[in-house]
Amino acid sequence: MNKDKFKHGEELFCPGHRACPGCGAALTSKLVTEATGPKTILSMPTGCMEVTTTPYPESAWGISWIHNIFENSAAVAGGIETAYKSFSKRGKEGYMDYEDVNFVVLAGDGATFDIGIRSLSGMMERGHDVLYICYDNEAYMNTGIQRSSSTPIGAATTTSPAGKESFGENIHKKDMPSIAAAHGLRYVATASVAYPEDFKKKINKALETEGPKYIQVFAPCPRGWKHESKNTIDIARLAVETGLYPIFELEDGQLTNVRKIKDRKPVEEYLKAQGRFKHLFKKDGGGEVVENIQKIADMNAERIGIDK
Amino acid sequence: MAKMMTGYDAVAEAVKACDPDVIPAYPITPQTDIVERISEMVADGELTSEYVRVDSEFNAASTALGASAAGARTFTATCSQGLKLMSEPLFSASGMRLPLVLAIANRSLSAPLSIWGDHTDTFAERDGGMIQFYAEDVQEAMDNIAMAYRVAEDEEISLPALSCLDGFILTHVQEKVEPFSRKEIREFLPERSPVHTLDPSDPKTMGAYARPEHWTETRYEVHQAQLKAKDKIAEAVEEFANIFDREYGLGYNGLLETYRAEDADVLLVALGSVCGTMKYIVDEYRQRGEKIGIVRPRVYRPFPTEELCEVLEDAEAIAVVEKDISLGYQGGLAIDIKSALYSNGSRIPILNFIVGLAGRDVKKDNIKNIVEQTKELRGKLPEDIEFGKEERWEPLRTELLEDDKK
Numbered sequence: 001m002n003k004d005k006f007k008h009g010e011e012l013f014c015p016g017h018r019a020c021p022g023c024g025a026a027l028t029s030k031l032v033t034e035a036t037g038p039k040t041i042l043s044m045p046t047g048c049m050e051v052t053t054t055p056y057p058e059s060a061w062g063i064s065w066i067h068n069i070f071e072n073s074a075a076v077a078g079g080i081e082t083a084y085k086s087f088s089k090r091g092k093e094g095y096m097d098y099e100d101v102n103f104v105v106l107a108g109d110g111a112t113f114d115i116g117i118r119s120l121s122g123m124m125e126r127g128h129d130v131l132y133i134c135y136d137n138e139a140y141m142n143t144g145i146q147r148s149s150s151t152p153i154g155a156a157t158t159t160s161p162a163g164k165e166s167f168g169e170n171i172h173k174k175d176m177p178s179i180a181a182a183h184g185l186r187y188v189a190t191a192s193v194a195y196p197e198d199f200k201k202k203i204n205k206a207l208e209t210e211g212p213k214y215i216q217v218f219a220p221c222p223r224g225w226k227h228e229s230k231n232t233i234d235i236a237r238l239a240v241e242t243g244l245y246p247i248f249e250l251e252d253g254q255l256t257n258v259r260k261i262k263d264r265k266p267v268e269e270y271l272k273a274q275g276r277f278k279h280l281f282k283k284d285g286g287g288e289v290v291e292n293i294q295k296i297a298d299m300n301a302e303r304i305g306i307d308k
Numbered sequence: 309m310a311k312m313m314t315g316y317d318a319v320a321e322a323v324k325a326c327d328p329d330v331i332p333a334y335p336i337t338p339q340t341d342i343v344e345r346i347s348e349m350v351a352d353g354e355l356t357s358e359y360v361r362v363d364s365e366f367n368a369a370s371t372a373l374g375a376s377a378a379g380a381r382t383f384t385a386t387c388s389q390g391l392k393l394m395s396e397p398l399f400s401a402s403g404m405r406l407p408l409v410l411a412i413a414n415r416s417l418s419a420p421l422s423i424w425g426d427h428t429d430t431f432a433e434r435d436g437g438m439i440q441f442y443a444e445d446v447q448e449a450m451d452n453i454a455m456a457y458r459v460a461e462d463e464e465i466s467l468p469a470l471s472c473l474d475g476f477i478l479t480h481v482q483e484k485v486e487p488f489s490r491k492e493i494r495e496f497l498p499e500r501s502p503v504h505t506l507d508p509s510d511p512k513t514m515g516a517y518a519r520p521e522h523w524t525e526t527r528y529e530v531h532q533a534q535l536k537a538k539d540k541i542a543e544a545v546e547e548f549a550n551i552f553d554r555e556y557g558l559g560y561n562g563l564l565e566t567y568r569a570e571d572a573d574v575l576l577v578a579l580g581s582v583c584g585t586m587k588y589i590v591d592e593y594r595q596r597g598e599k600i601g602i603v604r605p606r607v608y609r610p611f612p613t614e615e616l617c618e619v620l621e622d623a624e625a626i627a628v629v630e631k632d633i634s635l636g637y638q639g640g641l642a643i644d645i646k647s648a649l650y651s652n653g654s655r656i657p658i659l660n661f662i663v664g665l666a667g668r669d670v671k672k673d674n675i676k677n678i679v680e681q682t683k684e685l686r687g688k689l690p691e692d693i694e695f696g697k698e699e700r701w702e703p704l705r706t707e708l709l710e711d712d713k714k
Contacts, residue, residue, distance in 0.1 A: 038511070041506045041508060050517065051517055054513055054517060055519060056517065056518045057522070059513035059516060061511070061513050062511060063508065064506040064512055065514065067517070068373055068400055069370075071366075072367065072373075075362070075371045075374065076371070076373060077374060078367075079370065079372060079375035079376075079382075080374040080375065080506060082360055082371065082374075082380075083330050083358075083374070087329065087379070087380070089356070095505075096507065096508055096509060118366070119367055122363030122364070122367050126360065126361070
């Protein structure tokens with residue numbers, strides 16, 4: 001057996017954490033640390049990644065890491081960034097130079113779209129030099145798969161279940177990248193764990209940009225979405241290939257670098273791969289919801305210019 | 309050199325002398341003037357702190373918390389609804405052992421909305437692990453800021469501290485104050501030297517979650533740090549007195565002050581500025597040979613149990629006069645004092661007077677009524693107070709109440 005295979009000495013996000021097999025957020029965490037490197041202070045809200053990586057006295061993190069509460073990780077990061085700005089200006093000894101430190105938030109969609117949006121909006125508006133990364137798994141997974149304002153139409157969650165009178169979630173997913181861009185951010189991007197090199201490149205590009213920046217990365221949750229662990233990447237790729245999760249950059253508010261798709265796949269292919277949408281194919285009237293979801297993909301394609 | 313200063317000016321001057329690295333600020337009446345004054349200092353280059361104009365008190369506390377975790381000295385100020393909004397990050401700051409210093413311009417909590425002062429805001433934070441100082445006058449409000457930094461940032465303590473001053477009554481009143489400068493305060497307040505920071509060259513995980521096998525001990529240590537803070541406050545007042553020649557309860561470890569209490573039959577216990585009016589009334593009684601005195605806790609958490617028991621033990625009757633009510637029971641201070649005294653074997657009757665809520669004036673006649681009611685209990689026992697009559701509202705405008713509630 002090749003023991004070197006199991007060495008993780010250089011990794012900044014280490015194995016041994018309690019995330020589920022196939023967890024998109026855990027993969028995100030690994031990719032984030034690979035891209036940011038060690039000169040990073042990561043602020044993380046309460047959520048799956050927080051509880052699975054830091055059960056005291058253990059920690060999966062090889063970088064400086066702080067968790068405070070659910071809805072303030074952007075403000076905590078802003079505070080850290082401001083402290084370093086002050087240390088550098090005042091020439092305080094024993095602290096790394098402000099310019100050399102990456103100030104990063106990694107947060108789930110519940111902490112980003114919903115409960116933490118005040119902190120995030122304030123941090124962006126004030127222009128803190130913070131990269132905010134949202135791992136988007138489209139529901140409150142840590143508390144047991146409740147809907148968030150990121151949950152897409154038609155998805156069954158434990159608070160938007162399918163039932164006699166329900167086809168699951170019935171409200172459109174909040175458009176967070178546009179909200180971030182509306183704060184005047186110089187750099188906003190979406191990404192997907194299915195395209196790790198693209199995601200890491202975007203992190204590096206963001207870190208080179210001064211001020212606040214926002215990246216939203218699509219990160220499937222096998223348990224919440226009810227798919228097999230081995231299918232995480234396939235599903236993430238299908239979300240892009242159907243046009244349901246467009247990959248793009250918004251630089252100074254202008255749409256750039258859209259990932260173009262040749263022959264967009266029908267949304268059924270994506271929906272059928274996940275248990276959270278299965279009622280759409282079993283219940284009378286489900287077809288209508290699927291048609292609406294197809295319309296969302298078509299609108300994305302037109303608005304963002306996905307089609308090759 | 310002595311100067312006439314408002315409470316908000318004095319607090320701002322104290323903050324300037326203590327020179328925080330990061331000051332997140334958000335307005336709320338009657339605190340606003342503190343952060344306004346500080347913003348002017350920054351605008352004029354008198355203060356080089358990073359001044360962050362945040363979006364809410366919630367994020368003022370959160371920003372301060374992040375900065376403190378990085379190793380910074382921080383300051384912010386709030387009261388009332390703003391303190392409620394800070395409550396969640398402040399409770400967690402004590403658990404994470406992050407020192408934060410806040411000035412609180414005490415104000416009532418909604419509803420009904422009121423911008424005027426009482427202590428219901430800080431009493432609602434009692435169990436959060438924050439050290440709580442209460443000032444009687446503008447000078448003490450200023451001096452307590454320096455003491456709060458010294459104790460909160462002590463590496464054995466590392467806790468948030470609230471330096472409370474009565475909204476409007478102290479924030480907006482001018483008094484003669486001896487200000488201290490940055491140079492003068494350095495001897496008393498060393499630079500912060502945090503044990504742990506978020507320095508990327510020595511990565512740490514801060515704020516890990518604890519399971520049942522660890523959580524209790526984390527909280528126990530916060531409790532121990534609170535108790536230990538009593539010694540640190542005692543050291544702080546002593547050194548403060550040596551350097552600045554101003555004394556704060558030196559005989560009681562800096563935790564409480566007394567006024568004509570030594571031989572008193574009747575003792576009035578109260579926090580903050582109302583003690584000024586009370587002193588005036590006590591002098592009147594003393595002129596007539598009546599032995600009335602005052603005990604004023606300067607610190608509410610950690611609770612000065614031993615010191616209170618010592619100073620109250622020879623009284624014949626006690627009135628706890630407070631601007632707080634734990635709805636459904638009694639005033640918070642009275643509950644604690646009864647617990648301290650009665651568990652030490654005391655049989656002194658204690659009345660609890662709820663006064664000055666939402667800025668209602670506490671007049672000389674109110675204090676006289678309180679003294680007269682308390683005098684009647686001399687020579688009696690706690691059980692001689694009719695059940696349900698331990699707590700009295702002075703005054704209560706019964707004409708405003710529905711008939712059956714009178």
